[in-house]
Amino acid sequence: MEQEIKMPEQRLAEQTVPALRLGSTVGHGVTAVLLAVLYGLNVWFSWGRWAEWTIAILAALTLLSAVWGIGVRPVLLHRYYRYSADEEFLQLKSGAFHEVHELVPMAKIQAVSTNQGPILRRYNLYSLEIETMGSTHGIPALKKETALELRNMIAVYAKIREVDE
Structure with a gap:
């Protein structure tokens, strides 16, 4: 099927x-x-x-x-970067000349984080970093609300728990 x-x-x-x-x-x-x-x-x-x-x-x-x-x-x-997330996969598609389409299973995601340097802060944007056992995937520039919502959604789907130090 x-x-x-x-x-x-x-x-x-x-x-x-x-x-x-x-x-x-x-x-x-x-x-x-x-x-x-x-x-x-x-x-x-x-x-x-x-x-x-x-x-x-x-x-x-x-x-x-x-x-x-x-x-x-x-x-x-x-123009050419696309992403989506559902219960099973995180999908990343990029490339104008060499198209790359990545499917990252939610079960393989170990960590997800948002990053914001001074330039992204000026535009109220965040980058999202998704880590698996063997690699790191990123979404370069999302609005604050979108980035936080997507980070939390991926964390729920991937069953990532925050660790209190």
Whole structure:
């Protein structure tokens, strides 16, 4: 007897794109400052042409990474990431170019947690982390209410109990 498993339909929060763009902008900004410091040190200490070429190549790679990380990746992640949870499975589907569809049995889930760094806090978003014996799965950006509700629902379905310390 085969049971039809429906494709996941729930999407990430609308604020996912600006939150991911801000995080990527901060990371690439720090990298650009470090490259500028390296260039200044190269000029000051006259390290030679090899250092100039190395810094130029790193700057070009950083620029390409910034175009991907700030411009393209957040939009694709928001457009193609789906999730759902029911009594039997947690389903995660992602990927624009290489589609990945994961089915995580609720019986295999050992822990579920919500995380919120300073950038996600600014947009009132949480990421959800689901741990099994062999791997960790994540949902990158959910509204606070959705994340807490989903965390509690997974905990109930997976029969996870909170441990008081």
